[in-house]
Amino acid sequence: MASLSGSIQCRSCSPKALLPEAGAAVASxxxxxxxxxxxxxxxxxxxxxxxxxPRVAVVSQLGRNELSKTAHASVADVSVEVSLDDAELPKGxxxxxxxxxxxxxxxxxxxxxxxxxxxxxDSERKLVVVSAMSKVTDMMYDLIHKAQxxxxxxxxxxxxxxxxxxxxxxxxxxGSDLSSFLxxxxxxxxxxKAMLRAIYIAGHATESFTDFVVGHGELWSAQMLSSVxxxxxxxxxxxxxxxxxxxxPTNSNxxxxxxxxxxxxxxxxxxxxPARTIIATGFIASTPQNIPTTLKRDGSDFSAxxxxxxxxxxxxxxxxxxDGVYSADPRKVGExxxxxxxxxxxxxxxxxxxxxxxxxxxxxxxxxxNIPILIRNIFNLSAPGTxxxxxxxxxxxxxxxxxxxxxxxxxxxxxxLVNVEGTxxxxxxxxxxxxxxxxxxxxxxxIMISQASSEHSVCFAVPEKEVKAVAEALTARFSQALGxxxxxxxxVIPNCSILAAVGQKMASTPGVSATLFNALAKANINVRAxxxxxxxxxxxxxxxxxxxxRALRAVHSRFYLSRTTIAMGIIGPGLIGSTLLEQLxxxxxxxxxxxxxxxxxxxxxxSRRMLLSDVGLxxxxxxxxxxxxxxxxxxxxFVQHVRGNDFIxxxxxxxxxxxxxxxxxxxxxxxxxxxVITPNKRANSGPxxxxxxxxxxxxxxxxHYFYEATVGAGLPIISTxxxxxxxxxxxxxIEGIFSGTLSYIFNNFVGxxxxxxxxxxxxxxxxxxxxxxxxxxxxxxxxxxxxxARECGLKLELANIPVExxxxxxxxxxxxxxxxxxxxxxxxxxxxxxxxxxEDAGQVLRYVGVVDVANRRGVVxxxxxxxxxxxxxxxxxxNIIAFTTKRYKEQPLIVRGxxxxxxxxxxxxxxxxLRLASYLGAPS
Ligand code: ADP
Ligand code: ASP
Ligand code: MG
Numbered sequence: 031m032a033s034l035s036g037s038i039q040c041r042s043c044s045p046k047a048l049l050p051e052a053g054a055a056v057a058s059x060x061x062x063x064x065x066x067x068x069x070x071x072x073x074x075x076x077x078x079x080x081x082x083x084p085r086v087a088v089v090s091q092l093g094r095n096e097l098s099k100t101a102h103a104s105v106a107d108v109s110v111e112v113s114l115d116d117a118e119l120p121k122g123x124x125x126x127x128x129x130x131x132x133x134x135x136x137x138x139x140x141x142x143x144x145x146x147x148x149x150x151x152d153s154e155r156k157l158v159v160v161s162a163m164s165k166v167t168d169m170m171y172d173l174i175h176k177a178q179x180x181x182x183x184x185x186x187x188x189x190x191x192x193x194x195x196x197x198x199x200x201x202x203x204x205g206s207d208l209s210s211f212l213x214x215x216x217x218x219x220x221x222x223k224a225m226l227r228a229i230y231i232a233g234h235a236t237e238s239f240t241d242f243v244v245g246h247g248e249l250w251s252a253q254m255l256s257s258v259x260x261x262x263x264x265x266x267x268x269x270x271x272x273x274x275x276x277x278x279p280t281n282s283n284x285x286x287x288x289x290x291x292x293x294x295x296x297x298x299x300x301x302x303x304p305a306r307t308i309i310a311t312g313f314i315a316s317t318p319q320n321i322p323t324t325l326k327r328d329g330s331d332f333s334a335x336x337x338x339x340x341x342x343x344x345x346x347x348x349x350x351x352x353d354g355v356y357s358a359d360p361r362k363v364g365e366x367x368x369x370x371x372x373x374x375x376x377x378x379x380x381x382x383x384x385x386x387x388x389x390x391x392x393x394x395x396x397x398x399x400n401i402p403i404l405i406r407n408i409f410n411l412s413a414p415g416t417x418x419x420x421x422x423x424x425x426x427x428x429x430x431x432x433x434x435x436x437x438x439x440x441x442x443x444x445x446x447l448v449n450v451e452g453t454x455x456x457x458x459x460x461x462x463x464x465x466x467x468x469x470x471x472x473x474x475x476x477i478m479i480s481q482a483s484s485e486h487s488v489c490f491a492v493p494e495k496e497v498k499a500v501a502e503a504l505t506a507r508f509s510q511a512l513g514x515x516x517x518x519x520x521x522v523i524p525n526c527s528i529l530a531a532v533g534q535k536m537a538s539t540p541g542v543s544a545t546l547f548n549a550l551a552k553a554n555i556n557v558r559a560x561x562x563x564x565x566x567x568x569x570x571x572x573x574x575x576x577x578x579x580r581a582l583r584a585v586h587s588r589f590y591l592s593r594t595t596i597a598m599g600i601i602g603p604g605l606i607g608s609t610l611l612e613q614l615x616x617x618x619x620x621x622x623x624x625x626x627x628x629x630x631x632x633x634x635x636x637s638r639r640m641l642l643s644d645v646g647l648x649x650x651x652x653x654x655x656x657x658x659x660x661x662x663x664x665x666x667x668f669v670q671h672v673r674g675n676d677f678i679x680x681x682x683x684x685x686x687x688x689x690x691x692x693x694x695x696x697x698x699x700x701x702x703x704x705x706v707i708t709p710n711k712r713a714n715s716g717p718x719x720x721x722x723x724x725x726x727x728x729x730x731x732x733x734h735y736f737y738e739a740t741v742g743a744g745l746p747i748i749s750t751x752x753x754x755x756x757x758x759x760x761x762x763x764i765e766g767i768f769s770g771t772l773s774y775i776f777n778n779f780v781g782x783x784x785x786x787x788x789x790x791x792x793x794x795x796x797x798x799x800x801x802x803x804x805x806x807x808x809x810x811x812x813x814x815x816x817x818x819a820r821e822c823g824l825k826l827e828l829a830n831i832p833v834e835x836x837x838x839x840x841x842x843x844x845x846x847x848x849x850x851x852x853x854x855x856x857x858x859x860x861x862x863x864x865x866x867x868x869e870d871a872g873q874v875l876r877y878v879g880v881v882d883v884a885n886r887r888g889v890v891x892x893x894x895x896x897x898x899x900x901x902x903x904x905x906x907x908x909n910i911i912a913f914t915t916k917r918y919k920e921q922p923l924i925v926r927g928x929x930x931x932x933x934x935x936x937x938x939x940x941x942x943x944l945r946l947a948s949y950l951g952a953p954s
Contacts, residue, residue, distance in 0.1 A: 119301070121341050122341075124155045124344070126156050129160075129331060130408070131331075131348070131349060134408045135160055135161065135254075136164040142258060144160075148259055148307065157337050159330055159333050160310070162247020163195070167313070167327070169191050170244040173243065174243055178229055185226075192219045199212060214253070218246060226243070245311070248271075248312050249311055252268045253309075264306070269311065274295045275295075276295065277325065278317065285326065310333070312325075312334065314333075331348055332395075335393070335403070338396050339395035339398060339401065345401060347415075348403060349408045351408065354368045356438070357586065358438055362579050362582055365587070368413070368416060370414070377403070378390060379532040381393070384440040384441050388418075400419075436536050439531050439582055441528060441529050441582055444494045444575070445493060446497035446525070447572055448489065448490055448491075448497060448501060449521040450508070450520050451519050452487075452512075452517030452519070462488060465507075476490050476492055477528060478572070491528060494524060526573070526575060527573055528570055529585070546588070550581055550584060553583075553584035555581045555703075556577070557572070557573060594626055595678045595680070596629050596681070596682055598630065598631045599671075599672035599681070600631055601687055603652075605932045606709060608653075612649075614631065625952060631646060631652075632678075640668050641660045669699065669704070680705065681704045684706075685709075688712065689710065689712065693710055693712035696713050696724055706734075711813045714820065716828075718825060721820060722825075734946050736945060737817075739942065741814045742911060743931065745928075751822070752821070754915055754923075760916040761913065761915050762884050762915055763882055763884065764881040765911075766878060766911030767878055767904065768815070768879045769930070770909060770931070771907065772805060773908055773910075780874075781862075781866075784855065784861075785857075787855075802850070803842070803850055806835065807835045811877070812879070812888075815879040815881055816828050816888065822881060864892070874899075877890075906928070908927055910926040911925045
């Protein structure tokens with residue numbers, strides 16, 4: 031132990047320097063009355079074990095020069111009386127305060143950069159608060175953790191700390207500046223080594239020792255910056271803020287500044303160091319007992335704000351590595367935007383709820399004196415930054431938009447909800463106080479509280495690491511009530527996150543919270559708890575941790591802080607799929623610019639190969655990419671990729687196949703919150719029970735399933751039918767020519783040529799499927815009939831629809847399409863006879879599908895229509911659909927137009943995609 035205490039060799043605070051006589055001599059020269067500490071104890075271990083304060087080391091931070099002037103400058107030296115000839119600290123507008131964050135002083139070049147910014151500021155007086163070089167505070171905490179854990183590698187870790195600062199100083203300084211810094215650095219490091227050794231032996235570090243150790247980063251960076259600035263000829267001094275800033279530690283891991291005492295000490299410090307530019311250490315402070323402490327992690331912003339308030343400065347500029355305060359954490363929301371201004375309250379709420387660009391306590395000190403804070407990017411001086419000040423009166427805006435009430439969003443992770451529930455709570459005074467009393471006793475920090483007005487339950491969020499103790503304390507505190515059944519449970523819901531929306535007056539503006547919850551619902555995110563303070567500045571929701579980023583992105587994009595962005599996966603790049611991709615490619619820019627809709631194809635998959643992208647595919651060359659960079663097709667992986675890319679809040683899968691296996695996944699996809707759009711008829715015309723399940727799910731959730739192109743390609747058939755049904759019309763009958771192929775054939779089968787010749791012509795013109803039997807069999811029409819019938823509420827299976835096949839019985843088994851075409855003329859006579867019969871009656875033949883809603887049945891058959899019937903007027907391959915309803919009884923509502931072909935089908939799918947975008951909040 032003796033050797034340990036002996037190893038603390040502190041050159042700059044040699045016992046001699048602290049001898050009362052020496053101090054008194056210097057003091058008398060300066061005309062001050064001072065009190066000097068007795069020589070500090072040099073035995074470290076008792077310090078550690080008794081948690082006494084390391085005063086000796088505080089003084090050790092002062093260089094020899096400073097010490098000669100301030101030999102009395104032990105931080106305990108409070109009782110100094112300032113004599114009349116001392117420089118008096120001027121306060122007010124002449125002061126400009128800057129704060130440089132860790133990344134700003136991350137290396138020698140950056141430190142020079144900071145120096146230039148300070149030098150260029152032509153304010154009369156400047157106070158600059160610096161953080162430790164980036165990562166250094168983490169390195170210092172790591173030293174403590176290692177030493178406590180008796181891990182020898184703390185020695186190497188300390189060498190790294192030394193090396194980092196030594197090499198930075200070698201780059202920056204020269205001559206006596208360099209040598210004095212290095213000797214101080216060496217001295218500090220050898221002290222730290224001894225302290226860490228003691229911690230290593232004790233296997234424990236007291237809080238004050240930890241704070242003392244971790245604060246060194248700021249001491250070193252401040253000294254280096256001040257030397258660089260002094261080199262340019264500026265009148266510049268560095269300040270060990272522990273001599274000035276006095277804070278009272280609180281139980282809740284916070285520090286409350288003592289402004290009165292700090293101001294006194296600042297006056298005193300300035301009287302001895304009357305410089306125009308002061309470089310002050312951020313983060314560190316002292317307790318009223320002069321024990322080194324810190325303002326806790328990220329506390330340098332707070333230091334700057336306190337300094338600004340003490341000086342009543344004109345403004346506080348916080349220099350960091352982003353262009354200002356973003357509408358959401360830019361690491362989580364790529365499309366976050368910079369906020370030009372924020373009110374003090376908004377900034378406070380944003381930082382409290384996790385926007386770590388600003389320490390939450392930064393606001394209060396400056397707000398008191400109305401001092402604006404500017405957040406600026408040291409790496410992008412052209413960016414104006416964010417100004418935090420009193421709010422511009424919202425009334426100035428003529429018609430404030432909903433969005434202007436919401437400034438930004440922030441999140442806090444690693445929380446758990448605690449729910450105390452029971453009928454015995456209602457009307458019992460003191461329950462809340464008993465609950466929170468128990469929580470306070472275990473020292474847990476309650477982040478959010480929500481209580482239903484029925485008083486049936488109280489629910490609150492605490493950090494996950496504290497929840498076990500909280501639950502135990504509550505169970506013990508309420509054991510009697512739980513036993514008697516007055517309380518039913520103390521439940522813990524782990525893995526939660528908080529999402530907060532922040533904005534002046536948002537909570538009192540109708541529509542804001544509705545929009546917020548709507549966006550969450552549409553992204554299929556379940557809200558576990560809600561709180562809205564009457565401060566009107568924030569609405570807080572608790573969500574599952576795994577949903578948090580998606581929730582953040584969904585609400586963010588909903589408030590137009592970024593575009594309505596939809597991640598799309600295209601399944602089946604055949605004729606229709608690739609036509610859709612072409613249309614998307616041609617229209618994407620217009621949608622983005624004019625309609626705020628950002629559609630991103632994150633993947634294309636065929637049955638064998640797929641192409642994936644993290645940000646959205648370039649649709650001008652997807653074919654080449656698919657063949658060159660594509661990978662083996664795997665539908666599960668594909669879906670996971672498209673969905674997993676959760677910087678985009680909404681996902682849609684577009685199934686352009688005619689495949690029933692793909693269709694069988696829709697239910698699962700919808701359940702996961704993935705929207706589905708398709709021209710594939712398989713799901714809606716497949717087994718009834720599966721169809722009903724799918725539709726029930728669609729109705730329950732906010733996930734959308736659109737299939738307009740399953741009937742009549744791009745013609746508005748499903749949407750027309752929906753419109754009629756939803757507005758309360760009663761459908762009596764739907765009758766139509768649903769097949770472009772059969773429409774063409776019957777429009778041209780007018781007696782001049784035999785039926786088989788018309789079919790051959792249609793085949794040649796590409797109107798039919800490769801095997802025309804697929805069209806002539808009527809199955810495709812039957813599928814459309816069943817889709818419409820089910821839409822009208824009829825519970826029919828495909829097998830319930832009688833279908834008149836135009837494929838003669840004997841030709842159904844032909845091996846090939848060629849053989850079929852060859853034999854078809856044998857049946858021309860039958861068809862000619864039917865046509866003749868119709869013509870004799872002044873009618874035409876048409877192949878139609880009918881949904882007879884009144885009689886709850888459907889049919890597909892050849893029918894005769896008089897020549898003035900709309901169905902008789904058809905030409906080409908048009909579809910025509912007539913809706914006979916209660917409202918449209920005399921004259922049916924008719925939709926007519928091209929109902930087949932890649933362009934119109936892809937167009938139908940595209941309009942479903944845009945419908946989805948508008949459901950998700952795109953402007954109309
Ligand atoms: P410094 O070391 O300069 O104090 P911090 O890392 O403490 O810097 O804070 C800046 C960081 O805060 C940014 O790099 C950014 O990643 C993060 N951040 C989180 N939320 C926001 C937000 N809403 N706006 C801006 N930055 C944010
Ligand atoms: N250096 C301290 C930290 O990293 C304080 C700060 O930079 O704000 O927590
Ligand atoms: Mg910070």
